[in-house]
Amino acid sequence: QVQLQESGPGLVKPSGTLSLTCAVSGGSISSSNWWSWVRQAPGKGLEWIGEIYHSGSTNYNPSLKNRVTISIDKSKNLFSLKLNSVTAADTAIYYCASIAVAVGIDYWGQGTLVTVSS
């Protein structure tokens, strides 16, 4: 059973960079899954941020593409999210997730609340 755990600061200043890490356990990050980030702003729906494959190939939500970088560290079995130039609109629960082709998101982290505020 794959388990995902997000970690990172819960508070980020406006115009700063949001940085989160997702540790993968119970499975290899070099499997055939894509490793993804999804967020949910307060009172809003789910929003896909982007994903990375173990090869390093990435796909990003066009609305966030200019501000997002997702990277992977196979030696540590983890992947990371960086979102720069954040504003209050980036305040959300951030989930890391595993996407299996034709299955969707089969594993989710518990989510971590990131607040953008001075």
Add this chain to the structure above:
Amino acid sequence: QSVLTQPPSVSGAPGQRVTISCTGSSSNIGADYGVHWYQLLPGTAPRLLIYGNTNRPSGVPDRFSGSKSGASASLAITGLQAEDEADYYCQSYDSRLSGWVFGGGTKLTVL
């Protein structure tokens, strides 16, 4: 404005059947990309309910079922229980956006 359209809310009495629709377009559901459904309970991680339009992961009760027709999909819940009160989201892939898209979510209230 979400790419996939869901009703904001649905409700039903215990034991009843409810359906939640998810309407897309020719670049996602209509392009034959699979539709997946998730249940979000407050304070917990989302749970995969249905994948590939109609398939249930192990552990999901058969009270939950999915269907798809054209550019739309539906989630049906029969024998409603109080524990089903949650938010439900559909998801698919969109070729125009080259990425995953979600519906806006539907809040299910068990009366």
